Amino acid sequence: MSSASRPASKPLAGRSTIVTGGSRGIGQAIARRLARDGASVVVAARSVEDAERVAAEIAADGDAAMAVGCDVREVAQIERLVAATRERYGAVDIVVNNAGVSPLSAEPQEIGEAAWDDILDTNLKGAFFLSTAAAHDMIPRGSGVIINIASIAGVMPIALESAYCASKAGLIGLTKALAHDWATYGIRVHALAPGYIATEMNAGVRQTAEGLIARGDSPSTPDEAFAKTLYDGVVGRTLLGRYGTPEEIADVVAFLASDAARYMTGAVTMVDGGWTIGGG
Ligand code: NDP
Numbered sequence: 663m664s665s666a667s668r669p670a671s672k673p674l675a676g677r678s679t680i681v682t683g684g685s686r687g688i689g690q691a692i693a694r695r696l697a698r699d700g701a702s703v704v705v706a707a708r709s710v711e712d713a714e715r716v717a718a719e720i721a722a723d724g725d726a727a728m729a730v731g732c733d734v735r736e737v738a739q740i741e742r743l744v745a746a747t748r749e750r751y752g753a754v755d756i757v758v759n760n761a762g763v764s765p766l767s768a769e770p771q772e773i774g775e776a777a778w779d780d781i782l783d784t785n786l787k788g789a790f791f792l793s794t795a796a797a798h799d800m801i802p803r804g805s806g807v808i809i810n811i812a813s814i815a816g817v818m819p820i821a822l823e824s825a826y827c828a829s830k831a832g833l834i835g836l837t838k839a840l841a842h843d844w845a846t847y848g849i850r851v852h853a854l855a856p857g858y859i860a861t862e863m864n865a866g867v868r869q870t871a872e873g874l875i876a877r878g879d880s881p882s883t884p885d886e887a888f889a890k891t892l893y894d895g896v897v898g899r900t901l902l903g904r905y906g907t908p909e910e911i912a913d914v915v916a917f918l919a920s921d922a923a924r925y926m927t928g929a930v931t932m933v934d935g936g937w938t939i940g941g942g
Contacts, residue, residue, distance in 0.1 A: 672700030687861030734788025841928030857934025901936025
């Protein structure tokens, strides 16, 4: 469909979109938002039940969605995800590589091979192989959009998150490399780097710190002290003074996915409330 015949309120009409990690947090907000903008959305996550719940909620709003169980650490499962998308929607137009884990906060010397592989395979390897699988549809048609959900941790060090930082810096490098190699095929590749966004990934820290603040208590355990220090550091450094919301990331993804961003590729868009330049 040409952009001229696409209704302004549905800028992504007729475009099939895979959102990995679409069952919770940022990915769920992205899936909902892109569906509202007219995209046919494939919600992918390891828990197919969670993905089905989100797809059903989108469908209940009258938009198009389906769920696929997929562990992005496994290339064979990625290939099945793309095949299922083609079967239902014909081809893949947009990929949002959002699935990500940040399972441990540890001194670098304490990170073992299994934890490293889990983080790198989810956050980086999965994004590469889903992008290349989808590119088989995009290259012959001369168009496509890939959006990689990176992190401020990809541009700045975050304490005790070395494997996560490496995965997100790698994802930013991958974004630039794919943008470079695929511009000739009309594929735009974007990185979006969220700051601290209120999701399950950081729910424990927020709940502990906000509970202490609400009760007027001081931390009484090392875990509480760690959570309070982290929380105060986030809110204190973020120029806009708060955690972001998943919907605030989804709004920017919707823009990057649309023709409004047609002259952008290979850039890292910071959506961090000013965290990166804060701290002064
Ligand atoms: P959540 O932990 O809330 O959700 C993670 C999502 O990814 C879930 O849908 C989960 O579903 C899915 N997922 C995890 N592992 C895999 C896997 N191997 N294969 C497929 N799906 C997987 O995370 P957020 O919403 O907080 O984060 C989303 C993205 O944003 C991540 O890439 C994260 O690094 C990034 N980010 C988040 C920030 C934040 O403050 N929250 C800040 C900066 C970046 P399931 O478990 O069923 O597989």
